[in-house]
Amino acid sequence: MTTLRGPVRWLIGVPAAAAVLLFALPLFGILLRMPWSRLGEQLMSPAVHDAMRLSLLSSCSALALAVALGLPLAIWLASGRSALRTVARIIVMLPIVLPPVVGGIALLLAFGRAGIVGSWLDSTFGVTLPFSTAGATLAATYIGMPFFVLAVEAGLRAFDRRYLAAAATLGAGPVRRFVTVTLPMIRPSLQAGALLCWARALGEFCATQTFAGNLQGSTRTLPLACGVAMESDPELAIVLSLILSSVSIVVLFLLRQRWLAPR
Amino acid sequence: MNLELDVHLRRASLQLDVQLTVAAGDTVAIVGRHGAGKSSLLAAIAGLLPLERGRVALGAQVFDAGPAAPFVLPEARRAGVMFQDLLLFPHRSALDNVAFGPRVRGVGREQALALANEWLVRVGVGDRAQALPSALSGGQAQRVALARALANEPQLLLLDEPLSAVDASARLALRRDLRAHLDAFAGPRLLVTHDAVDAFALADRIAVLEAGRIVQAGPVAEICSRPRSRYVADLVGLNFLRGECAAGRLRVEGGGELVVSQAPDGAVLATVHPRAIALYRSRPDGTPRNVWSAEIVALEAAGDRVRVRLGGALPLVAEVTPLAIAELQLGVGGTVWVALKATEIAVFPA
Incomplete structure (x- = not known):
């Protein structure tokens, strides 16, 4: 990059500074309006504890599901080129751009009590996903997993498969090659994908509320609690916002080498 | 256990058809231009x-006999492969790269690391055990790759351009060490190279590959001195001399002496390009430091050139045009004056 000089400096500098402010001011807002003196008390309330526990549980379960299902999916997607893969990729990536409320409605139509799969689950196993923690987890997975699949597929496509040939000549079978060569060599993609997936699952709001409802103790995660508090107890909403922002900042910090470092 | 090859396969625009036997304890150099099918041949052998x-087939083990027969997977062939790009695992230290094979074979962790360390010391990079491949020099990486192939107790060795990533100064030492490791290995050894000097220094036999086919194969000295086509002559048709060097004079094995420039003292290997040897009807004047007369033993056509085989203490081959043969009235049994500039003799420590 060249150094900016003369009037160009202002032409670039002023809008750039405005852009930074656009993002920095809301963050300042949270910090300025933070009821610091009552922070401890707010954090101790059972409602906040419930929301934290639920958020951790649903986001971590979503990540586990994303790894268990998304890793095989990413491997398949990266293993060639075909129309079927393209269609599958579009379907899987959809939640990234889909308005989350639409995702929630779609989930309800599929897994709700009267949904295609939901009615069968209900009648056969007596399992109802809406208004349960499992439902909140499903919604979080639906929103978070595409990020994991996207990152891991990109990592696998960039991976030089000749290293697998080298490992094979050294006696390693396919499973061993995958575990000792492929996984360590795509680790940056796995880490980035997992972090993004988890962060998105943690922040999931609209799809969860639409599909799983907003019940304290079973589906009211931190973002939902935050939304509720905004109407009854704005101070609490600010506290919860601080928690969620802090987590996000930590995630970005962990991703910095891969996503934020200037190249 | 001999390695027996009857390879037929198609790869992009290349049709590979190769028949070759490599005896245990023998080193065969596959020499050919880029795209001749050298690496594909190694890949077929490795599975x-x-x-x-x-x-x-290696001895009684048939690795591959076409699509209808059982195929032995690469992981079951026990071939020690050194890839052209080395392919050292970038996330593992040199030591862990070498220990990979033994670990896979079920050797315990401590023991595998000890074994790997032993091999790193043996190939001369014992002090780089903890380094990641990205921190190794070209020569060091090449040595680690060799150790990784050898530490796995392979049944055969396949080396693809084993000296390609090395600068000139490291090349000499690595070539010498590689020869020692090849000699110490009991199974069949196959190496791919495009460099005649490497083939001469490392191999017992040469097979020249052109567009997927072997156009000439045989003992190194024979191939180098009697190339049957222009392609072979251009690739490996050099004069190779072994001898002792002292004070700028090269005493060639079997008699004869040449003045050389900038040569190390001691045992050496020297190459002279056939086109660097000038032939005259009468004793030439001028600066060449090496002038002698020799009998013409044979005249051989190699493409659009004629190779003039000289007798005497320095049995060299000169390459001239058919026109020159006519002008010099050269014939078998006749005598010519031979001139060779000292600077045209390339000398390497042997």
Whole structure:
């Protein structure tokens, strides 16, 4: 990059500074309006504890599901080129751009009590996903997993498969090659994908509320609690916002080498 | 256990058809231009490319005999492969790269690391055990790759351009060490190279590959001195001399002495390009430091050139045009004056 000089400096500098402010001011807002003196008390309330526990549980379960299902999916997607893969990729990536409320409605139509799969689950196993923690987890997975699949597929496509040939000549079978060569060599993609997936699952709001409802103790995660508090107890909403922002900042910090470092 | 090859396969625009036997304890150099099929041949032997038809067998073990027969996977062939790009695992230290094979074979962790360390010391990079491949020099990486191939107790060795990533100064030492490791290995040894000097220094036999086919194969000295085509002559048709060097004079094995420039003292290997040897009807004047008269033993056509085989203490081959043969009235049994500039003799420590 060249150094900016003369009037160009202002032409670039002023809008750039405005852009930074656009993002920095809301963050300042949270910090300025933070009821610091009552922070401890707010954090101790059972409602906040419930929301934290639920958020951790649903986001971590979503990540586990994303790894268990998304890793095989990413491997398949990266293993060639075909129309079927393209269609599958579009379907899987959809939640990234889909308005989350639409995702929630779609989930309800599929897994709700009267949904295609939901009615069968209900009648056969007596399992109802809406208004349960499992439902909140499903919604979080639906929103978070595409990020994991996207990152891991990109990592696998960039991976030089000749290293697998080298490992094979050294006696390693396919499973061993995958575990000792492929996984360590795509680790940056796995880490980035997992972090993004988890962060998105943690922040999931609209799809969860639409599909799983907003019940304290079973589906009211931190973002939902935050939304509720905004109407009854704005101070609490600010506290919860601080928690969620802090987590996000930590995630970005962990991703910095891969996503934020200037190249 | 001999390695027996009857390889037929198609790869992009290349049709590979190769028949070759490599005896245990023998080093065969596959020499050819880029795209001649050298690496594909190694891949077929290692099990990384299946045959369309033919046979790859090591002793009684048939690795591949076409699509209808059972295919032995690369991980079961126990071939020690050194890839052209080395392919050292970038996330593992030199030590862990070498220990990979033994670990896979079920050797315990401590023991595998000890074994790997032993091999690193043996190939001369014992002090780089903890380094990641990205921190190694070209020569060091090459040595680690060699150790990784050897530490796995392979049944055969396949080396793809084993000296390619090394600068000139490291090359000499690495070539010498590589020769020692090849000699110490009991199974069949196959190496791919495009460099005649490497082939001469490392191999017992040469097979020249052109567009997927072996155009000439045989003992190194024979191939280098009697190339049957222009392609072979251009690739490996050099004069190779072994001898002792002292004070700028090279005493050639079997008699004869040449003045050389900038040569190390001691045992050496020297090459002279056939086109660097000038032939005259009468004793030439001028600066060449080496002038002698020799009998013409044979005249051989090699493409659009004629190779003039000289007798006497320095049995060199000169390459001239058919026109020059006519002008010099050269004939078998006749005598010519030979001139060779000292600077045209390339000398390497042997």
